[in-house]
Structures are given as C-alpha cells and as structure tokens.
Amino acid sequence: MYACVCFCVTEEEIQEEISAGANTEEELGERCGAGTSCGTCVERLGCLLEQARSRPCVDQTLAACPGACDAAALHQHQSVTTAA
Numbered sequence: 001m002y003a004c005v006c007f008c009v010t011e012e013e014i015q016e017e018i019s020a021g022a023n024t025e026e027e028l029g030e031r032c033g034a035g036t037s038c039g040t041c042v043e044r045l046g047c048l049l050e051q052a053r054s055r056p057c058v059d060q061t062l063a064a065c066p067g068a069c070d071a072a073a074l075h076q077h078q079s080v081t082t083a084a
C-alpha cells in the first residue's frame, strides 16, 4: 500500500526509513520525498511514525487518518489476538 501517492512511496519503504533513523515527517520527506508535494499523506506518515514507536494510534489520530491507522490498528489487533 502506498503511504505517499505523489512519490509512489510504500508503507514498507516508510518503515525502512524509520528503521534507518527517520524520526519526523520532515525527515521522511528529506529521505524519500514523502509528504513534500500535496501533503495529503503527512498525517498518515505521522501514524506510521507513531506505530513504529510502539505507541498505538489513539482514537483522535485514528479519525484524522483513517486509511493507514485503520490498517495499523487492525494489524495490532490481529497481533494481540493471535498472540493470546
């Protein structure tokens, strides 16, 4: 799934950049361009950063970026339910 359509950057690529040290939306933009054109994906990038920090998206953030956070919340839910 694309995290940034403008630059064809996938969520996996974003996660790789986060693993490589990107800590903010701005740093992600510097590394791969994500978020630096139309800006539509910036909130999604924030959710991916939150997810990577092991801080699940709260309801308020979830409402702000439904696509990425819904997927992240579902993944976390599945991880919890399958681990139990």
Ligand code: FES
Binding pocket: 003, 004, 005, 006, 007, 034, 035, 036, 037, 038, 039, 040, 041, 042
């Ligand atoms: S979708 Fe990422 S900058 Fe437009």
